[in-house]
Amino acid sequence: MFQKVLNFSLISFVVSIISMAAIADVEVPQDELAQETVYPVFDNPVSVKNRNIRDIGTVDVGFFGGLALTEPIYNTSKVGIAMNYHFSETHSLGVMFAKNSTGLSVDAQGLKNDFGLDYTRAPYPEYSMMADYNYKLYYGKLSLTKVAVMNTSIYLSSALGIVKYVHKSYPAIALGVGERFYFTNHLSLKLDLRFYAHQAPIPFLTGALRDGSKGPSDPIPSYDSFQERLTYTTNLELGLNYLF
Amino acid sequence: MKKYVIITTVLVCILSLETAFAQTKKKSLTAKKAAVTTRKVTPVGSKVYSKSKGSQLRSQISAGLGMMKSGQFSQAANAFLILSRRSDAVAERPQIKYLLGLSLMELNLNQVAAFQFVDVIKSADQKWTRQAIEKLLIVTDRLGDETLLNYAIQRIDVARVPQQNRDMLYFRLGEIKAKAGQHSEAASLYDRVGQSSRYYFSALYGKGLAQAESNQTDLALQSFRTLLEARNNSKVTDTNRVAAQMAIARILYQKQDWERAIDAYSKIPRDHFMWHNAMFEKSWAMLRGARFRSSLSNFQSLHSSFYDDAYIPETLLLRAIVYLYICKYDEMEKVVGLFEAQYNPIAANINQFLSSRSSADAYFQEIQKINILRNEPETRKKLILPYNVLKYISEEGNVRRSYAYIKKLADERKLIEDNPVIRSSALGSYSIRILNNRIKTTKDTIGEMVRAQLISMKSEIRDLKEQASFIRYEMINGKKEFLKKKLTGKNLSEVQVDEDQDRSFYIQNGYEYYPFQGEYWLDEVGNYHYLGKQSCE
Numbered sequence: 001m002f003q004k005v006l007n008f009s010l011i012s013f014v015v016s017i018i019s020m021a022a023i024a025d026v027e028v029p030q031d032e033l034a035q036e037t038v039y040p041v042f043d044n045p046v047s048v049k050n051r052n053i054r055d056i057g058t059v060d061v062g063f064f065g066g067l068a069l070t071e072p073i074y075n076t077s078k079v080g081i082a083m084n085y086h087f088s089e090t091h092s093l094g095v096m097f098a099k100n101s102t103g104l105s106v107d108a109q110g111l112k113n114d115f116g117l118d119y120t121r122a123p124y125p126e127y128s129m130m131a132d133y134n135y136k137l138y139y140g141k142l143s144l145t146k147v148a149v150m151n152t153s154i155y156l157s158s159a160l161g162i163v164k165y166v167h168k169s170y171p172a173i174a175l176g177v178g179e180r181f182y183f184t185n186h187l188s189l190k191l192d193l194r195f196y197a198h199q200a201p202i203p204f205l206t207g208a209l210r211d212g213s214k215g216p217s218d219p220i221p222s223y224d225s226f227q228e229r230l231t232y233t234t235n236l237e238l239g240l241n242y243l244f
Numbered sequence: 245m246k247k248y249v250i251i252t253t254v255l256v257c258i259l260s261l262e263t264a265f266a267q268t269k270k271k272s273l274t275a276k277k278a279a280v281t282t283r284k285v286t287p288v289g290s291k292v293y294s295k296s297k298g299s300q301l302r303s304q305i306s307a308g309l310g311m312m313k314s315g316q317f318s319q320a321a322n323a324f325l326i327l328s329r330r331s332d333a334v335a336e337r338p339q340i341k342y343l344l345g346l347s348l349m350e351l352n353l354n355q356v357a358a359f360q361f362v363d364v365i366k367s368a369d370q371k372w373t374r375q376a377i378e379k380l381l382i383v384t385d386r387l388g389d390e391t392l393l394n395y396a397i398q399r400i401d402v403a404r405v406p407q408q409n410r411d412m413l414y415f416r417l418g419e420i421k422a423k424a425g426q427h428s429e430a431a432s433l434y435d436r437v438g439q440s441s442r443y444y445f446s447a448l449y450g451k452g453l454a455q456a457e458s459n460q461t462d463l464a465l466q467s468f469r470t471l472l473e474a475r476n477n478s479k480v481t482d483t484n485r486v487a488a489q490m491a492i493a494r495i496l497y498q499k500q501d502w503e504r505a506i507d508a509y510s511k512i513p514r515d516h517f518m519w520h521n522a523m524f525e526k527s528w529a530m531l532r533g534a535r536f537r538s539s540l541s542n543f544q545s546l547h548s549s550f551y552d553d554a555y556i557p558e559t560l561l562l563r564a565i566v567y568l569y570i571c572k573y574d575e576m577e578k579v580v581g582l583f584e585a586q587y588n589p590i591a592a593n594i595n596q597f598l599s600s601r602s603s604a605d606a607y608f609q610e611i612q613k614i615n616i617l618r619n620e621p622e623t624r625k626k627l628i629l630p631y632n633v634l635k636y637i638s639e640e641g642n643v644r645r646s647y648a649y650i651k652k653l654a655d656e657r658k659l660i661e662d663n664p665v666i667r668s669s670a671l672g673s674y675s676i677r678i679l680n681n682r683i684k685t686t687k688d689t690i691g692e693m694v695r696a697q698l699i700s701m702k703s704e705i706r707d708l709k710e711q712a713s714f715i716r717y718e719m720i721n722g723k724k725e726f727l728k729k730k731l732t733g734k735n736l737s738e739v740q741v742d743e744d745q746d747r748s749f750y751i752q753n754g755y756e757y758y759p760f761q762g763e764y765w766l767d768e769v770g771n772y773h774y775l776g777k778q779s780c781e
Contacts, residue, residue: 031510032538034771038515042550049549049764141765143758151763 048139052185053151055086055243062190064239066098071233073108073119073203075101082239084134092134096159098237100125116214122203123165123223128196130161130174151182163198167223172198180241192237201226301333305340312347318663321347322671338369342376345383348675351666354383355656355682356675358392365399378405385412388649394420411441418450427458445471445484452491461499468492481516490518497525502533514770520551523770524559536566537774544772548764555636555701557587557708564715572776573723580716583708590630591705594698597629604691611694614638615647629698637697646690653683 039045061083068076078101084094104112104119111117138154159174176194183189201223203209208221304327311320324344327333333340345360361383364376377400384393397416405413418433431454437447452467468491475485493508509526512519523542530539543563546556560583567576601607613627614634624631637643657679659666666672760772 029538031507032541032773036514036770038513039766040514040519040550040769041517045766047766049552050762052761052763141763147759149758149761 051089051139052141053139053153053182053243054185055092056088058086058243060084060086060092060094060188060241060243062188062239062241064098064190064192064237066192066235066237069234069236071105073105073122074124075103076105077101078128078235080237080239082132082241084132089139090136092136094132094134095130096132097127097129099127112211112213114214116211117209118211119203119209121209121211121220122205122226123167123201125200126164126166128161128163128172130159130172132157132159134178151185152179153182154179157192157194159194163196163200165201165223168201170199172196174235176235186243188241188243190237190239190241192235192239194235194237196231196233196235198231199228200231201228301327301330301336305336305343308340308343308347312343312350317347317350318666318669318671321351321353322666322669325671325674338364338367338372338376341367342372342379345376345379349379349383352659353656353675354386355389355653356678358383358387358389359678362392362395365396373399374401374404378409381405381409381413381416385416387652388645390645411437411443411447415441415443415447415450418447418454422450422454422457427454430454431458431460431463445474448474449484449487449491452488452495456491456495456498461495465492465495465499468495480513483516486512486516486518490522493522493525493529497529500532502529505529506533506535519770520546520554524556527559527562531562531566536569537776539566540774540776541772544760544774545770548769548772550764550766550769553632553635555632557583557705560586561708561712561715564712564719568715568718568722570776571722571726573719573726576715576719580712580719583712587705587708590633591702591709593628593630594633594702594705598695598698598702604688604695606691607694607698608687608691610634611638611643611690633698633701636701637694640693640697643690643693643697646686646693650683650686650690653679653686657683 061081063079063081066078066080068074068078078098080096080098082094082096084092086092102124103109108117108119112119134155134157136153136155139151140153141149141151143149155178157174157176157178159172159176161172161174162169163172174194174196176192178190178192180188180190203226205221205226207218208225210216210218304323308320308323308327311317311323321344324340324347328337328340328344341360341364345357345364348354348357348360358380361376361380364372365380367373377396380392380396381400384390384396393416397413397420400413402410402413402417414433414436418430418437421427421430421433431451434447434451434454437443441447448467448471452464452471455461455464455467468488471488472485472492475482475488478485489508489511493505493512496505496508499505506526506529509522509529512522523546527539527542527546530536530542540563543559543566545551546554546559547563560579564576564579564583567573567579597610610627610629611634614631615638627634638647657676660672660675660679661667663672666675
């Protein structure tokens with residue numbers, strides 16, 4: 001019977017009450033505001049439908065600049081390119097190549113200027129090349145201005161590859177966490193914090209680094225004379241990516 | 245000599261008469277004794293047992309009763325089944341069948357038991373029929389088998405039903421009356437169900453519904469409020485409580501009390517399956533109460549991607565009408581277009597299915613797929629009818645009840661299959677045969693229900709399509725008027741809120757608003773607000 005009540009003729013209804021049309025009020029009445037924190041029930045509940053960012057089966061390509069936050073000796077900056085293929089909304093696999101800047105860090109340059117210790121005599125990293133796996137933890141959106149909404153995703157990364165020093169390549173592993181902020185459905189700002197671990201030469205070699213500007217000079221050492229050890233570096237990378 | 249012959253003939257006659265009398269007396273005694281044993285008059289023309297056969301049968305029945313008393317119900321049932329098949333046990337058959345039914349009830353084989361009680365009732369045996377009807381009432385209530393339940397109820401004398409089964413009987417009788425359209429009688433029968441009965445809440449709901457059907461809206465409101473109060477201490481999503489709330493809202497709608505109906509609909513909890521229906525019906529109430537903006541807010545949730553599977557053709561037309569009120573002709577065109585794009589293929593699909601399939605089994609097989617595939621969206625391609633149509637039908641009350649009945653039959657069958665003693669006995673194969681037949685019949689019944697529902701949907705879509713064409717006409721007319729006024733230089737529309745947005749919907753989540761940009765989030769469903777303005781002059 002209720003159905004009958006609801007199913008009365010739409011057209012007769014239109015004709016009968018069209019004159020009642022009133023000016024809509026943009027103020028939302030209090031009783032229409034959310035009062036529950038529970039969600040509707042579904043057979044197969046999912047968090048989001050009709051996603052703005054659909055990255056299943058897509059490739060995203062980007063470039064980035066990085067900063068080695070804990071690097072004491074060598075130039076801390078680098079630039080690179082990356083490409084990822086998204087197998088699903090959660091998993092992606094790609095490659096990245098980062099070219100280290102040459103020269104010394106500000107601190108190492110200070111040591112050279114003040115004490116004549118020239119760390120350019122030690123082997124330095126040239127580039128790194130890695131396979132990068134990303135696991136998306138979170139996909140969401142944020143609105144800072146109330147005018148626009150920006151989609152974002154947070155992911156874990158795990159990369160495996162090599163770090164090429166001037167004289168030798170070392171296998172390396174990098175674990176990290178990253179976030180993307182989507183300006184459009186394709187263009188995103190990418191922020192990565194990676195923790196690198198790999199064998200690397202120890203630049204602190206006694207009797208090898210004095211360049212003679214502040215006293216006696218040491219003979220230029222061969223790169224092989226530097227000892228190696230497991231080295232950890234924290235890197236912050238910032239880039240722009242485009243989803244094709 | 246002649247005299248001697250006459251005397252001899254008389255003597256022979258006397259002797260013959262005496263013998264005949266003696267035989268008659270003997271027969272009469274045997275019959276009397278048998279009647280005492282079975283407490284039954286032997287029907288005329290039925291076979292009369294010899295003394296030895298009768299006592300053997302009696303002792304076998306006694307042995308069966310002994311097994312029942314000692315809890316050996318499967319052995320007892322088996323023994324009674326064998327006895328019931330004996331051709332010389334015609335007179336005792338109602339008793340044997342009744343005892344077989346009792347044993348089967350103890351084994352939880354309710355369907356098989358029901359058949360025994362039906363046989364007893366059919367035998368018209370005065371002694372056992374009344375008891376068989378009572379038991380049939382109990383087993384069919386357990387099974388939810390409406391056909392047999394009706395069969396039992398039509399034959400029962402309420403006054404003779406034990407007190408503990410009266411509530412159930414009144415409730416079931418109320419259901420039958422309600423189905424027959426006798427709403428006043430239904431309401432008074434529901435009213436007789438006691439408060440302590442497990443049928444009380446359902447009866448209260450049924451009573452309210454019957455009162456509403458007979459336009460006694462105030463009484464109906466009172467019944468539903470009583471139900472709501474009775475369930476006040478249960479959790480918010482308690483179905484009885486929510487159903488009562490929903491019914492109150494519907495009655496208020498029926499009374500055309502739009503604002504109170506809206507309030508009542510708003511109390512349906514979001515995490516209850518009735519919420520989506522409540523949202524739709526609330527939109528109607530909002531529309532009737534000229535709260536166009538509010539109803540548009542609801543439609544954003546109703547038509548979100550989360551409800552892609554819902555069969556809700558009427559909502560699209562309703563949305564189009566709201567746009568017509570506020571002169572949003574472009575939006576209106578989109579919605580009418582969406583209705584046609586979604587429901588024209590559905591109508592064609594239903595028509596094709598109905599015209600190409602005649603067997604009930606074909607309809608059952610199609611609806612059956614949805615129960616298997618419900619959680620596998622990828623395999624929906626195997627469906628011939630659209631998923632939303634099948635989902636809608638499968639959620640209909642009569643289909644769900646029939647499925648519940650099939651499940652009980654399947655459980656009963658499993659009970660037999662899992663019990664090696666019963667499975668390997670005559671009782672096992674007999675019971676399996678009954679259950680299989682019953683399952684098949686019920687599947688056919690479901691198939692028929694599906695067919696009937698499809699025919700109804702076909703007719704509904706046809707009507708709605710007609711209405712859609714009227715709405716389109718109104719839209720074109722409105723557009724024409726709009727252009728006329730524009731050409732004459734009248735300033736028509738106010739500046740819209742965020743005209744550069746594709747859709748003027750905002751999401752209110754917590755204390756902040758942000759624009760809707762095409763992506764639907766679960767926590768936002770129900771929180772959309774239309775903030776556009778009307779464009780009428």
